Amino acid sequence: MGKSNGKEKRARELFAKEVQEEKANKGWEYNRNLLETSLDSLITIGPDGIITDVNSATEKATGLPREKIIGTCFSEYFTDPEKARAGYKQVFDVGKVVDYELYLKHINGSSIPVLYNASVYKDNEGQIIGVFAAARDISAIKKHENELIDFENNLESIVQQKTAELIITNKELAFQTGEKADRAAELIIADKELAFQTGEKADRAAELVIADKELAFQTGEKADRAAELVIANRELIHQNVEKDKRAAELIIANKELVFQNEEKEKRAAELDATIAAVPDGLLINGPSEEIVHMNEAAVRLFGSTAEPSRSPMAERVAIGQFETPDGRPMPRDEFPPYRALRGETVVAEVFVFRSPAFPAQRWLSISSAPIRGNDGSLLGAVTVLRDTTDLHKLLEEREDMVRMVSHDLRSPLTVVQGQAQVIERVLKRSNQDPRLQRSAETIVTSTKRMNAMIQDLVDMAQVESRQLDLKCAPMEMRAFLLDLRQRLAGVLDTQRIRVEMPEESPLVSADPDRLERVFTNLLSNALKYSPPETEVVVTAEIQHGEVTVSVTDSGAGIAREELSHLFERFYRAKGTRKAEGLGLGLYITKMLVEAMGGRIWVESEVGKGSTFSFALPTRADC
Numbered sequence: 001m002g003k004s005n006g007k008e009k010r011a012r013e014l015f016a017k018e019v020q021e022e023k024a025n026k027g028w029e030y031n032r033n034l035l036e037t038s039l040d041s042l043i044t045i046g047p048d049g050i051i052t053d054v055n056s057a058t059e060k061a062t063g064l065p066r067e068k069i070i071g072t073c074f075s076e077y078f079t080d081p082e083k084a085r086a087g088y089k090q091v092f093d094v095g096k097v098v099d100y101e102l103y104l105k106h107i108n109g110s111s112i113p114v115l116y117n118a119s120v121y122k123d124n125e126g127q128i129i130g131v132f133a134a135a136r137d138i139s140a141i142k143k144h145e146n147e148l149i150d151f152e153n154n155l156e157s158i159v160q161q162k163t164a165e166l167i168i169t170n171k172e173l174a175f176q177t178g179e180k181a182d183r184a185a186e187l188i189i190a191d192k193e194l195a196f197q198t199g200e201k202a203d204r205a206a207e208l209v210i211a212d213k214e215l216a217f218q219t220g221e222k223a224d225r226a227a228e229l230v231i232a233n234r235e236l237i238h239q240n241v242e243k244d245k246r247a248a249e250l251i252i253a254n255k256e257l258v259f260q261n262e263e264k265e266k267r268a269a270e271l272d273a274t275i276a277a278v279p280d281g282l283l284i285n286g287p288s289e290e291i292v293h294m295n296e297a298a299v300r301l302f303g304s305t306a307e308p309s310r311s312p313m314a315e316r317v318a319i320g321q322f323e324t325p326d327g328r329p330m331p332r333d334e335f336p337p338y339r340a341l342r343g344e345t346v347v348a349e350v351f352v353f354r355s356p357a358f359p360a361q362r363w364l365s366i367s368s369a370p371i372r373g374n375d376g377s378l379l380g381a382v383t384v385l386r387d388t389t390d391l392h393k394l395l396e397e398r399e400d401m402v403r404m405v406s407h408d409l410r411s412p413l414t415v416v417q418g419q420a421q422v423i424e425r426v427l428k429r430s431n432q433d434p435r436l437q438r439s440a441e442t443i444v445t446s447t448k449r450m451n452a453m454i455q456d457l458v459d460m461a462q463v464e465s466r467q468l469d470l471k472c473a474p475m476e477m478r479a480f481l482l483d484l485r486q487r488l489a490g491v492l493d494t495q496r497i498r499v500e501m502p503e504e505s506p507l508v509s510a511d512p513d514r515l516e517r518v519f520t521n522l523l524s525n526a527l528k529y530s531p532p533e534t535e536v537v538v539t540a541e542i543q544h545g546e547v548t549v550s551v552t553d554s555g556a557g558i559a560r561e562e563l564s565h566l567f568e569r570f571y572r573a574k575g576t577r578k579a580e581g582l583g584l585g586l587y588i589t590k591m592l593v594e595a596m597g598g599r600i601w602v603e604s605e606v607g608k609g610s611t612f613s614f615a616l617p618t619r620a621d622c
């Protein structure tokens with residue numbers, strides 16, 4: 001079995017080898033056919049660059065038969081032999097080249113572009129024995145490529161040109177756009193400017209109109225001013241002349257002023273001397289009650305120890321104590337200088353002043369008045385203090401005398417009058433000698449007249465001492481007068497008295513005794529100083545809160561120059577001096593009317609008669 005198996009094996013191996021060789025021969029032929037039918041130029045090159053084989057496509061491409069090509073140098077067939085050499089060396093170095101471009105030369109002098117793809121091939125041991133290179137004719141591609149390149153170049157140049165143009169255009173456009181924007185902005189600004197200018201123009205136009213008017217006005221004004229200037233100039237000339245005059249006058253006025261100042265100083269010195277010499281005390285107060293001046297007499301009155309001027313009045317007043325005549329202490333505010341500083345004028349008010357400076361009380365008649373500036377403002381007060389202590393003593397003495405007269409003289413007179421009336425009645429009853437009867441009548445009349453005169457003196461003393469002690473009551477004038485007329489029937493010729501008063505008249509406040517005295521005086525005068533056959537008419541009028549009573553006679557009347565003296569003490573009119581009376585009746589009447597808050601006056605015409613009127617306030621307190 002072994003021997004037969006070895007033979008069989010070898011036979012199978014030989015057969016296999018033969019099959020293998022047959023197969024290999026058949027493959028080589030097949031491959032050769034493939035190579036020959038290839039359109040691409042195929043070349044094999046040895047390591048020395050010598051061509052070892054080519055196909056028919058290579059023959060066609062070079063125009064040479066393969067016998068001439070094989071054994072020649074590969075690089076000789078290309079337009080750029082160096083590049084061709086570098087190509088096949090690269091294949092030997094790195095094993096292959098892909099799309100290696102070369103230009104294959106034809107023997108007719110032309111050349112075609114080819115792309116070589118080459119790789120090494122090896123023997124069974126793996127040794128590199130050569131390069132197999134396949135070249136593809138890329139003339140058409142190249143042509144297209146060149147055309148493409150041309151086209152591209154062309155396009156590129158067009159693009160570049162267009163781009164350049166575009167850039168320029170773009171720049172131009174951008175520039176123009178910028179310009180446009182600028183123009184637009186400028187237009188907007190210009191528009192605004194235009195609008196503004198239009199507004200400005202309108203304003204200017206309006207201003208021009210105003211300016212025009214103003215100009216017209218100013219022209220008018222100018223003309224006016226010019227005219228005024230002419231006038232002003234004349235005025236100036238006139239004023240200059242006047243100024244010179246004034247200057248001259250001023251010089252005179254200045255001299256006059258100097259003179260007046262000297263005079264003033266003289267007057268002031270005189271005044272000071274006068275004030276100092278005045279026997280009455282003189283006190284001048286500033287607005288804040290401070291004493292600014294006191295004369296010697298005032299200093300003596302208030303004591304000479306303190307500084308006479310610029311001292312508070314309260315200090316001075318405090319030295320002594322003031323009382324009213326009825327013994328009440330005088331409140332500080334009632335001190336006349338204080339009242340004057342409140343704007344009141346005080347006239348001759350009597351006060352009792354007690355001071356350690358005098359052993360006995362002093363009677364002072366004080367008058368005070370406010371001092372006012374030209375504008376009416378209160379600057380102070382001036383007070384005159386008259387020491388009436390001596391006068392007061394005299395008045396007291398007179399009062400004593402009047403008391404004595406009224407009592408001591410009246411008592412025997414009353415006795416005389418009473419006895420004379422008795423004698424008169426006896427003589428009448430026994431129808432005695434008429435001469436004796438007349439004598440008795442005369443004694444009675446004279447005693448009555450003397451009584452009346454004594455009564456006048458007593459009344460005068462009383463009214464002057466202001467100790468009237470009025471007892472006022474509401475009175476109806478007409479009823480009062482009619483009653484009085486009845487009561488006076490035996491004393492006066494009341495038949496002649498006619499009362500013409502309204503039935504009802506307002507009440508007046510009056511002291512009945514004093515009112516009776518007023519009526520008696522006026523009626524007796526009217527009857528006394530008018531013819532017996534004439535009437536005396538009494539009327540009453542109510543107006544302005546007063547009842548005015550008038551007693552009118554148809555007598556001789558009173559001369560105008562005497563009218564103002566009628567109410568003076570002891571005054572008797574010229575034509576009536578022979579008639580009985582002391583000239584005290586009207587004086588006392590006036591004092592009584594005024595004490596009751598009323599007033600009295602007279603109207604008279606010589607040859608026609610007189611009207612004595614007095615007015616009393618209705619229901620006023622007295």
Ligand code: ADP
Pocket residue numbers: 521525526527529530553555556557558566571572573574575576577580581582583584585586587610
């Ligand atoms: P008498 O007591 O002297 O009358 P009167 O004071 O009553 O004093 O009067 C003063 C003077 O006024 C009188 O003397 C008189 O001359 C004058 N007299 C007063 N009343 C009248 C009158 N009715 N008519 C004219 N004279 C008058």
